[in-house]
Amino acid sequence: MNKVIKDLLSRKSFIFSIIIIGFFSILAVAAPALTTYSNPYLPSQQYVAAPYAVPSWATIFPQYKELPPDVSFTFTKYVSSDSSYVTAVNASYIKVVVPPGQTVNVSFPFKWNWSHPYDVVVSFKLLTPSTTSFVVNLYFNGLYAMELCPVPFPVEPAVSISPGKVNSVVFDSKYISPANSPFASELPLSEQPLAAYEFPSYALPKPGTYNVTVSFENTGSSKEVFVMSLPSYSSLGYVYGKLGTDDNGASVFAEFVYGARFDLYLSLLASALIIGIGLFIGLLAGYVGGFTDLSLNALTDFFLLIPGLPLLVVLISIFDVTGTIVNVNKPILILLIISLLSWPGTAKIIRGQTLSLKGRTFVEAAKALGEGNLRILFRHILPNLMGILFAQLAYDVPGVILAESGLDFLGLGITGFPTWGNMLGFATYNVSFINGFAWWWVLPPGIGIVLLSTAFYFFGSAMLDVLSPYKLRGE
Known part of the structure; x- marks a missing residue:
């Protein structure tokens, strides 16, 4: 042997x-x-990452250097149009008081270091007033991403939320359409079917500092109070893991x-x-x-x-x-x-x-x-x-x-x-x-x-x- x-x-x-x-x-x-x-x-x-995402180590090559990875975080800083109307409830929630007939904007800045991602997802919890005299809008670096209105269901392209309740608000660029997003409805008819693919490239075209803005509009005659959680951001990138992804991500x-x-x-x-x-x-x-x-x-x-x-x-x-x-x-x-x-x-x-x-x-x-x-x-x-x-x-x-x-x-x-x-x-x-x-x-x-x-x-x-x-x- x-x-x-x-x-x-x-x-x-x-x-x-x-x-x-x-x-x-x-x-x-x-x-x-x-x-x-x-x-x-x-x-x-x-869809653990974007379809055809390259391996993480491939970013050593110049042609892949600016591709984004998967990104996920919760905003910790915010800037308001009038700080007297926005106060922190605790480390995770803020309260927004809106006078009658006025609008208060709360912006959440963040730094982006790559080219545009595959998708953009912003989510937060929102406690709304018990009345129906308000509108909440979401802007992504100036793009009119989503309009939230109280029930009964609003006219398109708005999304309905329940008054006086805690609502889970999710904006996911993969699912936007002329029916639920002003951004998509404002595109030329020939481009509307591609809105889900175009939004990330419009929102995060290159490295820079960007803002997610939540706009609270009071359409009534008395003040309205909103409580929202600090938003979370996530996106699928074009760089992933040891061997990248296939056509299904x-x-x-x-x-x-x-x-x-x-x-x-x-x-x-x-x-x-x-x-x-x-x-x-x-x-x-x-x-x-x-x-x-x-x-x-x-x-x-x-x-x-x-x-x-x-x-x-x-x-x-x-x-x-x-x-x-x-x-x-x-x-x-x-x-x-x-x-x-x-x-x-x-x-x-x-x-x-x-x-x-x-x-x-x-x-x-x-x-x-x-x-x-x-x-x-x-x-x-x-x-x-x-x-x-x-x-x-x-x-x-x-x-x-x-x-x-x-x-x-x-x-x-x-x-x-x-x-x-x-x-x-x-x-x-x-x-x-x-x-x-x-x-x-x-x-x-x-x-x-x-x-x-x-x-x-x-x-x-x-x-x-x-x-x-x-x-x-x-x-």
Whole structure:
């Protein structure tokens, strides 16, 4: 055993394969600890940042330097048009007294250090008077963002609030329209559908100091008193995390680590099943011989003639159309189909080596000593196949990964949670419709597939060379 380990460790290709396989294995096992998202394809786990946000470290490049990150804070300072009418209730709330027929403005300044964000969200609590003689307006750096009026529901584009109650006021630029925002209603008709996209670029076009202003207008004949919380601000930026975001604003890093987890699990299980089927048929055909060998060899040749990937695509398509996948777990179905179409090569190799081994002197000696067939198979032949089995297992893993990734890339495989294949498929489809190349979305799964496939090939070659007592590779 020491000689085997020493021989393996003397091979640079083996060390490379162990490092790469170990890295992705740790990534797969530790996926839940590495990211807070369990399935970034769920709508509830999307829009953690703007769509196509670049990785945080990419801001070292000049073209990404001014892109904003996610920003969230609560205002701590305010300036009023008349300080005698605005007083602090406590650290979180202020009281605004508005004389009859007058307007009091309260501005909340903040400093912005980047280009415009993806969206703008301002929220606060507002206790309104019990009358209906007031209007509250929200301005974002001079832009007329929202008008708040007491119920009954006001004429568009105002938003209704309840008199004499605590109202939760939220302005979210993603959802503005001519029906709820004066900004949107004042745009030309051709631009109104794009109001949600244009507001952030108008409100925060470049670095500078900006103001959120809340305007309290008293339309009655007696003073009105308002109590409001200090507003909170948040916005989604175009910079996020280790690997940025996809077209839905979901974390690409979370997709990548869970894609590694799924691809490794599926490929290892499928490869083990391929080895099991191939070992059983190859041993039986090679050792028993005769009609059994002829029949099993014919069956193996038949499966070898079938074009694997096209048949895989056809079968999955049929199951999709007939609704079979609704009643059967799709990953398990893919695993079984790939395994049932991939065992013939392993069976051929096992059969050929079994034919060679059963004619050797130590097997003939075991027969002469009266050992049974099962004992000969498990004690003498199977141990001498370990090099081939380890090598075939390692060779099958990249084959399974590529087959499954191909299905996902075509949209016929897994679509409900991340895999490297569907990451590449979604990235390829969506990047063609945007002005640019989302390299942070395309490269990680592509490099992962190449590295992991290469590592398993080197691992299998090393195990075949070291564990096989016979130079099966002709060396």
